[in-house]
Amino acid sequence: MEEYPYSGSYDDPLLAELYDREETYTDDVALIRKLIALIGDAGSLNTIVEPFSGTGRILVPLAQDGHHVTGIEMAPAMNARAAAKVAALGDEVQARVALKTQDVLDGDWGAGYDLVILGGNAFYELPSAEAQERCIRLAHEALAPGGHLFVDNNDYKGDWGRLAFGKEHVVLEGTGADGTYGRYALTSLRFDEDFGVLHLKRTWLTRTPAGVEQTIEYVGRKHPVSAGEVEGWLRAHGFSVVQMFGDRQGNPYTPPSERAIFWARKT
């Protein structure tokens, strides 16, 4: 079966449409807004880069707030949806948004930003601790002195060796505006305990209104990241942790917390 270098591909217009329909949570945006309010005078505007920006779920509301926002997204289909949302907001907002279509790991994020956002479980897109650590290093390079970094991931508790291997789990499913049905599923194949890497099968099935079915299958990989790993990389790459939250409501992190959300400052 074909290998994909990351966890899974989002590069399909229907998949992007289903993602947008399903992933409508805004509590992380509310938390980011509260944190932004702490870094400047009330109402101050910032330059922000969001790698893994997807369909603009986080980026668009921040641009509406008046910030200058750059999104970096590998999947053209996801970026196209973000671009359409921005275009619908008019020229003034559009002028504050730049959307780059590229691999985040290639660097070239730009420089001098006030804030880098690695939100929405971004590290679970990546196959290794090295790739995740590289994002922290790139964030440091992209920030102005004293700039801030927001990192939000599930806190891995070490239990993926006991996953239900071989069992298909539907991640996204539905019918798009043109009547085509899509189902994006994941099957955990094996967990490599030495490197902490899950090997998984992705299945993307589509069926047109005329009944034409297509299935794409490939193998992806992801490294589940822990709070301790992220904290270590932040300290190793020139950040001080200002606050650490255990959920998107902004409650403090404790070891049983489901999430590990860092608000760090470039020292």
Ligand SMILES: C[S@@+](CC[C@H](N)C(=O)[O-])C[C@H]1O[C@@H](n2cnc3c(N)ncnc32)[C@H](O)[C@@H]1O
């Ligand atoms: C789960 S979505 C999250 C999108 C957005 N941050 C949000 O919270 O709604 C993850 C996105 O990261 C993108 N992505 C994954 N690996 C990437 C990489 N190496 N470089 C750029 N984008 C990547 C995927 O294409 C996908 O659109």
